[in-house]
Every structure is written in structure tokens, then in C-alpha cells.
């Protein structure tokens with residue numbers, strides 16, 4: 157692993173076909189995990205590797221605005237779970253009547269079941285008043301933090317660790333439970349743990365909530381029209 161503090165230009169490494177395929181396999185096999193967690197703890201060295209990968213994510217002006225808040229305490233997780241239940245009850249009411257039953261039957265979190273929860277936060281003051289690349293789009297620090305979340309997700313999958321993102325939570329509740337200072341925004345509440353079985357595609361598609369679109373429908377040329 158290169159020392160991140162001493163970076164000199166090197167010939168760009170060419171990856172082998174097997175290495176490329178391994179990356180694409182991880183991407184294709186990454187899943188949002190909700191209910192399939194095993195209780196076994198994540199080995200500290202595995203967690204360190206996953207977090208180290210996440211910490212290599214791109215960030216606006218190299219500001220690295222993220223922090224990884226590790227939440228293991230069952231009592232605190234019970235509080236988060238209660239906040240989820242409140243929000244999810246509200247969400248059930250918000251669902252269109254014809255989809256309400258399907259929504260209510262979905263399992264949308266693994267807060268208690270996963271051995272580890274991580275709240276990935278964004279320190280909105282990181283880098284000071286002038287952050288290269290954030291001068292005209294101030295939310296770039298939040299987007300950078302999401303880059304770290306996705307990198308974490310892929311690294312976890314490569315290590316055989318499942319991860320689920322739980323966003324059915326009021327930000328104020330997370331702030332209160334996790335004692336977040338005002339300048340720190342909770343970006344992603346994540347559940348992580350070993351898994352035995354995984355869906356072979358998005359679970360929401362499997363359960364008839366939504367279906368996967370094809371790439372062709374998302375490619376536009378030059379302008380929106």
C-alpha cells in the first residue's frame with residue numbers, strides 16, 4: 157500500500173483481466189442487506205481494511221469530510237431502532253394506498269440484528285472556509301461523504317460483509333441519540349455484519365416493490381432533450 161503522504165507520479169498500473177473481472181463481480185454482487193445478518197462479530201482487521209478503503213474515497217478538495225461513528229452498544233441501537241419505527245410508521249401512512257400493504261410488509265433495516273452499526277457523518281466545517289471545488293457547490297462535502305459510503309459498501313462486499321443503508325430516520329433523532337454537534341451531518345446510517353444468503357438482485361425488485369431499469373434508458377447525449 158503506498159504511503160498516502162508521499163505521492164509521486166507513477167506509470168498508471170494496467171489491471172489484468174482477472175482483476176478487472178473481480179471488481180465488476182463485487183459491484184454486481186453488492187446488495188443492500190436488511191435481514192440476513194449473522195450475529196458473528198466483524199474481525200477488527202477486516203473492519204480496518206473496509207474503513208481504510210472508504211477513507212480512500214474521492215473528496216472535494218481532498219477535504220475528507222467524513223467520520224465513521226461505530227455504534228456497538230445495544231442500548232443505543234435500541235434507541236435508533238425506536239426512531240426507525242417511528243419514522244417507518246409515518247412512512248407507511250405516506251405510502252400510496254395501493255402500495256401501503258406491500259410497503260408495510262417490507263423489512264427495511266437490520267439495526268438490532270447486525271453486529272455493528274456505523275453512522276457515516278460529514279463534518280461541514282472540515283477544510284475551513286475555502287475548500288477547493290466547494291466554492292460554488294457547497295453540498296460537495298455531502299456528496300464526497302456518499303462516495304466514502306459507496307466505497308465502504310463495495311469493500312465490505314469484497315470481504316464477505318453485508319451492509320444495509322437505513323435512511324428511514326429523522327435527522328434530529330440521529331443527532332440527539334448520537335450526540336452530534338451542529339456542524340456534523342449524519343449522512344448514512346449503516347448496518348454491517350456477516351451474511352449467509354444474499355438475494356441475487358435487488359430485494360425490492362424480488363418483492364415486487366420496484367424493478368430494475370436498463371442502462372439504455374439512462375443514457376442521454378449532449379442535452380436533456
Ligand SMILES: Cc1cc2c(cc1C)N(C[C@H](O)[C@H](O)[C@H](O)COP(=O)(O)O)c1[nH]c(=O)[nH]c(=O)c1N2
Pocket residue numbers: 186187188189190263264265321322323324357358359360
Ligand atoms: C441513499 C440510500 C438510502 C437507502 C438505500 C439506498 C441508498 C443508496 N436503501 C437500499 C436500496 O433500497 C437498495 O440499494 C436498492 O433497492 C437496490 O438494491 P441493492 O442495493 O442493489 O441490493 C435502503 N434500503 C432499505 O431497506 N431501507 C432504507 O432506508 C434504505 N435507504
